[in-house]
Amino acid sequence: MSVLVGKEAPDFTATAVMPDNKMNEKFNLKEYTKGKYSLVFFWPLDFTFVCPSEIIAFDNRVEEFKKRGAEVIGVSVDSHFTHHAWKQTPRDKGGIGDVQFPLVADLTKSIARSYDVLTGDAVAFRGTFLIDKNGIVRHQVINDLPLGRNVDEAIRMLDALIFHDEQGEVCPANWKKGGKGMKPTAEGVASYLKEHAQAI
Numbered sequence: 151m152s153v154l155v156g157k158e159a160p161d162f163t164a165t166a167v168m169p170d171n172k173m174n175e176k177f178n179l180k181e182y183t184k185g186k187y188s189l190v191f192f193w194p195l196d197f198t199f200v201c202p203s204e205i206i207a208f209d210n211r212v213e214e215f216k217k218r219g220a221e222v223i224g225v226s227v228d229s230h231f232t233h234h235a236w237k238q239t240p241r242d243k244g245g246i247g248d249v250q251f252p253l254v255a256d257l258t259k260s261i262a263r264s265y266d267v268l269t270g271d272a273v274a275f276r277g278t279f280l281i282d283k284n285g286i287v288r289h290q291v292i293n294d295l296p297l298g299r300n301v302d303e304a305i306r307m308l309d310a311l312i313f314h315d316e317q318g319e320v321c322p323a324n325w326k327k328g329g330k331g332m333k334p335t336a337e338g339v340a341s342y343l344k345e346h347a348q349a350i
Contacts, residue, residue: 152266155288160264166252187220192274195226209249222251230255
């Protein structure tokens with residue numbers, strides 16, 4: 151499995167179901183996220199089990215991403231018709247409801263291949279990719295099919311990236327928004343550990 155961290159995020163153009171439920175047949179990642187942070191995540195298949203819980207979890211926190219200047223984009227190997235039908239299905243019937251971020255159709259599986267999350271040439275692992283304002287992947291995590299991801303951790307990593315970009319400091323273990331950063335020097339490490347080692 152490829153490590154994309156530090157590399158340019160693979161661009162793609164595909165059909166997506168947008169937050170207003172309209173179809174965008176030429177949804178382009180770079181155009182949609184230009185000058186913004188973004189989080190691209192993959193799920194295995196619509197109308198399955200763990201997947202709706204993850205998508206709803208992202209939707210429940212989508213405003214947290216937006217207020218940080220980040221866009222959320224979901225991708226699976228289903229068609230845009232299936233995505234649309236899933237959005238129209240109530241949550242108490244196993245649907246995802248009116249989620250407020252684009253759902254990209256990857257029927258050819260070319261996007262999943264470019265991010266190297268395709269398994270068995272069939273469906274995607276639960277891949278999550280945090281991309282900076284310059285289109286560079288800064289964090290990735292891949293979960294196996296039975297293991298749902300932690301959306302709050304995705305937000306924590308976004309906060310860490312923003313903190314680093316704005317402050318120039320690095321984020322130590324278990325760092326959370328509002329926490330103290332570390333200067334990337336020998337003196338900075340020593341100073342941080344002297345004060346915080348017991349709390350890590």
